[in-house]
Amino acid sequence: MKIIGTGSAHPALSVTNDMIAQFLDTSDEWIVSRTGIKERRLITDETLEDLAVEAAKNAMENAGVKLDEIDFLIVSNVVNEYDTPSLSCVIHGMLGLECPSFDINCACTGFMYALDIAESFLKTHDYRNILIVCAEEPGRMVDWKDRSQCVLFGDGAGAVVVTQGDNLKAVQLRTHSKVDPLWQKRLMQPTPFVTKEEKGGPLVMNGQDVFKLAVSSSTDDIDIVLRRAGMTPDQIDYYVLHQANIRIIEMIRRFVRQPQSKFPVNIEKYGNTSSATIPILLDELNRSNRLKEGDMILMSAFGAGFTTGAVVLRWGKN
Ligand code: UT7
Numbered sequence: 001m002k003i004i005g006t007g008s009a010h011p012a013l014s015v016t017n018d019m020i021a022q023f024l025d026t027s028d029e030w031i032v033s034r035t036g037i038k039e040r041r042l043i044t045d046e047t048l049e050d051l052a053v054e055a056a057k058n059a060m061e062n063a064g065v066k067l068d069e070i071d072f073l074i075v076s077n078v079v080n081e082y083d084t085p086s087l088s089c090v091i092h093g094m095l096g097l098e099c100p101s102f103d104i105n106c107a108c109t110g111f112m113y114a115l116d117i118a119e120s121f122l123k124t125h126d127y128r129n130i131l132i133v134c135a136e137e138p139g140r141m142v143d144w145k146d147r148s149q150c151v152l153f154g155d156g157a158g159a160v161v162v163t164q165g166d167n168l169k170a171v172q173l174r175t176h177s178k179v180d181p182l183w184q185k186r187l188m189q190p191t192p193f194v195t196k197e198e199k200g201g202p203l204v205m206n207g208q209d210v211f212k213l214a215v216s217s218s219t220d221d222i223d224i225v226l227r228r229a230g231m232t233p234d235q236i237d238y239y240v241l242h243q244a245n246i247r248i249i250e251m252i253r254r255f256v257r258q259p260q261s262k263f264p265v266n267i268e269k270y271g272n273t274s275s276a277t278i279p280i281l282l283d284e285l286n287r288s289n290r291l292k293e294g295d296m297i298l299m300s301a302f303g304a305g306f307t308t309g310a311v312v313l314r315w316g317k318n
Contacts, residue, residue, distance in 0.1 A: 001119045002165030004129075004317050005063025006283035008158045009054035010270065011041040017151065026147045032268075036246025040154025040271035042139045048080045048155065052091045052135035055157035055279075059131065062286070063161035070161070071127035073101035074117060076110025076134040076275040078304075079141050083186070087135060097131075107182075108242055108303025109173075110134055110275030111158075112311055116171045118162050133159040136274035141184055143202035152244070154271035158279025167314040169296075170228035172221045174308045181209040182304040214248050214302045219255045221310035222300055229312040233258050235296060236312070238285070242301035243267040243277035252300070264290070274303065291315045 016039045017028035031037055043051070052075070060070070075088035082090065086103035106113040111134050118130045138153035187200030218241070226233065233256040241249050246267055253263050266281050273280060278299050285291050293316040300310040 001115075001122050001162045002167035002316065003160045003282075003313070004163050005059045005061070005065065005161040006159070006279065006286045007055045007058025007060070007062055008156065008280040008283040009051040009058065010156050011043045011046055011051065013042050013044045014039045015042050020151055024145070024147045024150070026151060031151050034247070035152060036265070036267045037151065037271045038268040041156055043137055043155045048135050048137045048157070049087070049090050049094060051155070051157040052087065052133050053094045055135065055159040056091065056095055056131055056133050058283070059159035059161050063129070065129050065161050067096055068098065070097055070129050070131045071099050071125070072121055072130045073097055073099060074114045074130060074132045075101065075103045076106065076114050076132070077103050078105055078107055078136060078138070078274055080135070080137060091133065091135075106275070106303065106307045107305055108244065108272070108274045108277070109301045109305070109307040109309045110303075111278045112171070112299065112301050112309030113173060113307070115162070115168065115311055115313075116173060119168050119171070122162070122164055129161055129163045131159065131161055132279070133157065134275040134279050136276045138203075138272070138274055141203045148207055149203060149205045152272050154273050156270055156273035156276045156280055158276040158283055160279055160282065167316065169312040169314060170225045172225040172228065172310045174217065174221065176217070176306045176308070178213065178306045181206045181213060181306065211245065211248060213306055214244065215251045217302055217306065217308040218248070218252050218300050218310070221308050222252065222256060222298065225298065225310040225312055231296070231312065236298045237262065237295040238291070238297045239263050240278055240281055240285070240297055240299045242303075243270065243281065244272045244302075275301070277301075293318060
């Protein structure tokens with residue numbers, strides 16, 4: 001496969017660290033120095049579906065692909081306003097697509113999984129184009145009374161169109177079943193037969209555990225995916241990493257011993273938008289013409305589960 005178009009969309013409201021410090025015991029200084037985040041966008045009047053559709057349309061326009069040329073829609077999403085149907089069904093109708101679709105929930109690693117699924121579909125079906133949309137609304141999940149987690153996240157959507165090609169050089173996906181560091185339970189509807197009590201609530205996160213798992217699993221994945229691609233760290237032009245914490249990115253950078261210029265970031269503007277961080281960053285790089293035909297990109301992400309993944313991809317439409 002190859003990526004032939006990118007798109008993204010953000011909520012209108014930008015929430016600065018100072019705005020959060022008005023209702024929580026935190027400060028711009030603490031958040032910037034510990035995370036690199038200065039502001040994040042949060043959904044207010046718009047819906048996640050609106051953002052997903054806008055990102056999808058931007059990606060299709062960038063790819064020069066029309067609606068009837070999309071043969072499959074894959075949506076990566078953790079939470080949205082519906083438990084069912086899937087977000088893909090909702091935005092499928094809003095876009096006016098006619099192809100099949102489904103959602104995946106691999107938390108922040110969703111884009112890595114979606115790329116691998118798209119590659120397999122392109123190999124096993126006579127599909128031309130697959131639309132991947134990562135649309136996430138962690139603002140709906142976090143505990144807005146817990147300063148150690150709510151400051152980290154933002155809402156947003158990123159999308160790509162992929163087509164037949166030979167640009168996916170290597171993939172490494174993993175699931176470590178470690179639920180404790182990061183989880184959220186949904187509220188159970190009362191039934192006449194179930195007597196046990198199950199309580200829903202906001203996200204629960206052990207930040208330090210997630211931090212350690214993120215660094216150890218990402219550095220492992222990067223090592224493995226580079227070996228699979230038959231490449232050394234020097235041969236990668238850009239490391240497009242999950243935007244969760246600038247200190248995690250910096251530790252990974254030191255592991256591969258590569259210059260900062262190879263590690264584009266936008267975490268200061270958007271915080272952690274879960275699986276949307278990498279396609280949003282890719283879209284920024286693409287639209288600002290920083291990516292050149294033939295550039296080698298290494299993407300790597302980690303998230304609840306614990307899921308992790310890394311991909312080496314050659315950039316280019318040819
Ligand atoms: O996609 C995956 C999503 N999750 C992550 O990526 C999370 C990964 N983990 C992290 O990014 C970091 O662990 C955090 C940013 C969450 C926390 O940073 P840390 O350097 O590990 O801080 P800490 O948990 O060790 O807390 C240090 C202090 C504590 O105070 P005491 O106990 O030393 O008095 C916290 O209560 O900082 C306090 N603290 C805050 N202070 C001001 C925690 N959050 C805040 C805050 N503002 N927002």
